[in-house]
Amino acid sequence: MDGNTNTPYEVRSSEKLGRYLVSSRDLDPGDVILTEAPIIFGPKAMSDPELKMPCVGCYRPIFTDAGERCAKCGWPVCSGNCSGLTDTRHHGMECLILRSRAHCVVDNMADYYRHDALLALRCLLLQSVDAQRWKQILNMQSHMECRMPGTEAYEEAEEFIVEYLIKNFISKLDNDTKMKYLPEMSKELLHRICGIIDTNALEIRLPDGCELNGLYARTCIMEHSCIPNTKHTFNVNANSKKDLYSIIVKAVVHIPKGTNISTMYSHALWGTQARRQHLKDTKYFSCECPRCSDPTELGTYFSAMKCIGDGRKLCDGIHLPENPLDDETDWACSKCNAKVGNSQVNAIVVQMGEEVDNVLMMGGVISVLENLLCRLSTFLHSNHYHLYTIKHSLIQLYGRQSSYMSEDILDKKIVMCRDLISITTVLDPGNARLSLYKAVLHHELFSALLLKCKKVKSDGSIKKEEEIKPQIVEAKDAVYTAIEALRDDLEETSGKKLMNVLEKSKREYEIFCKEKNINI
Structure with missing residues (x-):
């Protein structure tokens, strides 16, 4: 148990879960379970590191061809006066090590300045800066038994972090500095640090588009669930240095006393x-949560396939895994005797996923999306996650192009929105992981309903209040x-932008009601 009896959680341990958190009292949605500052944090590489990199002092994005350099180590910075350059929580300590490489470059900068390696270096430096935080790091799981030489995780860490830091910096230090x-x-210790980071680090998205990885002593022991009962946010605009990047974990559903407190380390809109597989590859455990254990994924049929019969006759049944926790399970039809092997299902789904990704990369052409939706619907349940992705793109296009604004198209969009909202609500009842999706879905539903209310009837007459009132109520x-x-997502750029759109739509709704003299 945790030593502080006032906390809303207890720390327990078991052979299966290791250390984990349990609610020490009944918790309601919105209750803060814990708030803690990071043990340590560090920048991630940006999506196009040859174009932009994060400043090592404050993490603001800087253009690589025009940015300044740290006067001591040569790493890209926003300004030579950046306060983070001398702050030991940011660049101040690592600069002593990084300056051991005397040269700077302007070409192939992504290979020369590897920002992903800085967090591992900062962790190592804790041993001389803060013994308590160093001990906290070493107490975290590294899963080195799963990261032996020859594994993909080991070889990636070896090439991109371990050898990079040792060859370019640590090997160049004099003995006094090193000691x-x-x-x-x-090398073994550095690999262990890489394992700790990969297993425990949380991604912190900053408003300007940069991302950090942070390690948190208490948060990292929360159990995983594909239906998490908490949501976490980060304080990225703290006035106090000690609160910078602190994490706030809140309950999103009612959590009875004695319930395991959970978060999610995978994507809620992936199939089981x-x-x-993602959790096995990155966190080294096999999830057995209620969603993963249920072949129907809580009645959503989010991974379900349609049965195509036994070769002699067609069947309108649904293929579901007989045991979703068994990687070699057969998929059985709900109506006939047809069975399909798991490897065959996986190959089909992967191929379909590639088709969906390719179409979305083309920029989202309605006719192409509709054709793909129609084709994949032959094989997949209407709620399948690949079809969810296509429909989510379509609803953001319907009603915004002149040839796709008819009453029939708006009706189709409304049905799609309602269906996707229903699925989303089941998969994320507490709005823990899919808040942006939920906001977009409800906004698109609003847009379609309001646009439908504004349309004149086929005879050219304007719709009366009693005809449109149900749609107006639903739109509101x-x-x-x-x-x-979006209440907890306003510190993120995407959340802010979407909120601005929603506020504009809300005003549009109010103006429409005022003009029509409609009181809701």
């Missing part, structure tokens, strides 16, 4: 096979639900 700042240093509920869904 002062890195008294414990070996994809989620479980939709836009207010969308706004509420």
Whole structure:
């Protein structure tokens, strides 16, 4: 148990879960379970590191061809006066190590300045800066038994972090500096640090588009569930240095006393096979949560296939895994005796996923999306996650192009929105992981309903209040639900932008009601 009896959680341990958190009292949605500052944090490489890199002092994005350099180590910075350059929580300590490489470059900068390696270096430096935080790092799971030489995780860490840091910096230090700042240093220790980061780090998205990885002592022991009962946010605009990047974990559903407190380390809009494989590859465990254990994924049929019969006759049944926790399970039809092997299902789904990705990369052409939706619907349940992705793109296009604004198209969009909202609500009842999706879905529902209310009838007459009032009521509920869904996402750029759109739509709704003299 945790030593502080006032906390809303207890720390327990078991052979299966290791250490984990349990609610020490009944918790309601919105209750803060814990708030903690990071042990340590560091920048990630940007999506196009040859174009932009994060400043090592404050993490603001800087253009590589025009940015300034740290006067001591040569790493790209936003300004030579950046306060983070001398702050030991940011660049101040690592600069002593990085300056051991004397040269700077302007070409192939992504290989020369590897920002992903800085967090591992900062962790190592804790041994000389803060013994308590260093101990907290070493107490975290590294899963080195799963990261032996020859594994993909080991070889990636070896090439991109371990060898990079040792060859370019640590090997160049004189003995006095090494003993002062890195008294414990070996390739094995650095690999262990990489394992700790990969297993425990949380991604912190900053408003300007940069991302950090942070390690948190308490948060990292929360159990995983594909239906998490908490949501976490980060304080990225803290006035106090000690609060910078602190994490706030809140309950999103009612959590009875004694319930395991959970978060999610995978994507809520992946199917069971994809989620479980991702967790095995990155977190080294097999998820057995209620969603993963249920062949129907809580009645959503989010991974279900349509039966195509036994070769003699067609069947309108549904193929589901007989045991979703078994990687070699057969998929059985709900109506006939047809069975399909798991490997065959996986190959089909992967191929379809590639088709969906390719179409979306083309920029989202309605006719192409509709054709793909029609073709994949032959094989997949209407709620399948590949079809969810296509429909989510279509609803953002319907009603915005002149040839796709008819009453029939709006009706199709409304049905799609309602269906996707229903699925999303089941998969994320507490709005823990899919808040942006939920906001978009409700906003698109609002847009279609309001646009339909504004359309004149086929005879050219304007619709009367009693004809449109049900749609107006639903539209109001939709836009207010969308706004509420974003309540905890306003520090992120995407959340802010979407909220601005929602506020504009809300005003549009109010103006329409005022003009029509409609009181809801």
